[in-house]
Amino acid sequence: MTLTADLFWSFRSPYSYLAVGRYRALAASHDVMIKLRPVYPLAIRQPDFFERNHPNWLSYTMRDMIRVAQFHGIPFGPPRPDPIVQNVTTRAIAADQPYIYRLTRLGQAAARRGKGLAFAHEAGQLIWGGVEDWHLGDHLAGAAGRAGLDLGELDAEVVADADALDTEIAGNQVALEIAGHWGVPTLVFDGEPFFGQDRIEMAKWRMEQKGLRAR
Template sequence: MAGGLNAKSMATHWYFDFISPFAYLAWPRVRALAARHAIELRPIMFAGLLGHHGHKGPAEIPSKRTFTYRHVLWQAKRRGVPLAFPPTHPFNPLLALRLCLAAGTTPEAITEIFDWIWAQGRAVDSPEAIAPLAAALGVTDPAALSSPAVKETLRANYDAALAAGVFGVPSLVVDGEIFWGEDAMDFAEAFLADRTLLSTKEMQDAATWPVGASRT
C-alpha cells in the first residue's frame, strides 16, 4: 500500500481481534486509511493481552458487559452499520484469527470475517461453524488453520504487540505511539498528519505525571 499522510515515513501497525465489536466498527475507517497510508494488519489474541496485563475483559464484568453491548448497538445504529451479535460472546476467536492469517490477512479477508461474525451474527468457534467462511476465502484445507506458519505468525504478532506496549484492541500503533480503541481514530489520524502533535510540553508531561496511590 503506497502513499502517506506525511512526508516522513512512519511504521504503522493495527492490532485487532475479531472478538471485539469495537474492532469491527473501527475496521472500515482503518481500511480507508490503509488505502492511503501503509499499515501492517496484525491479528492477535485479545485474551493473551488481558492475561499478560492482569485485566478483566469488558464482558467479564456484568455491568460493563451490558453497557458495552448497548454502546456498540447504539454506535452501529447511529452510523447505519449492520450489527448482529454472534450466538455467544465472548467466544473463542482462535480459528477466526488463524483463518485470517491463512487467507493472507488481506483487507478483503478481514472484511469477510468481520461481516460473518458481526453483520451476520454467525459463529466461528468450531471447525464446523467456520468451514463455510473458510471455503469462501479459498482456504479449503482445514489443516491450513493449524499450520506452523500460521501459528508462528500469530505468536509473532502477539509478541510484537507486547513489545509495543499494546494493552487492548483495537490499537493503531504509529511510530511506537499507541492509539487505543475505535474512538481514538481521530487522534491517530491527527498524529499521522502532524508528527509534532505529541511533542508539546503537555503531551510529554502526560507520560511522567507522578503516581499518588497504587493498588497492591
C-alpha cells in the first residue's frame, strides 16, 4: 500500500531547500507519495518576524545552514537574487515583491499536476544552489523541464488563475497549523508533524512503523 504525506514548504526557506532533495529521494526509493504544499514565507505572512528576533538569530542561522549543506553534501550558495526583497541592514520587507508570489504560485500549479516535489527541488537548486540570476534566461524553464513540466504552461496558469492558486496556498497554511505547526519544512504524515530538515529520518522511522517499504 502506498503511503501518503504532505510537505509544507517555502521557496525562501533554506532549510526547506536542504530537506526537499532528501524527501524527493525518499519518495523515489520507497512506496510513499509526498505531496508538496507550498506556503508563503514568514516574510510575507509575518513581515515583522525578523525585527522581533534576537540579534543573534540571523548570524547563527547563516552559519547553521551552511554547515548542514556541507554535512549532507548539498550544493549551497547565497540566493542571487533573494526570493524576498529585504533590507539587509534594517531587515525591513519591501512592499514590492517581484519573485516570491510567482515562485509560490508556480509551486502550487506544479502540485496540482502531482509534480510539486520535483519542481520545488529543481527550482530550489537554482535559488539556493548558487545559480546567479536564477530568475533570468531559461533557468526556471530548465528546472520545470527536469520536473516534467512546461514553464510556459505554468506561468500562463499563474497569471490566469492567481486568485485560486492563492486560495489553495492559504489553505495549505491553514492545514499546516491544524496539523500542529506553523513553520517549514514540515512533513505531516498520518496527522503527525515533523518540523525541520533534521526530522527526515524520524519521519521515515514512523512511516516504517506504518508499513513503509522500499520500491
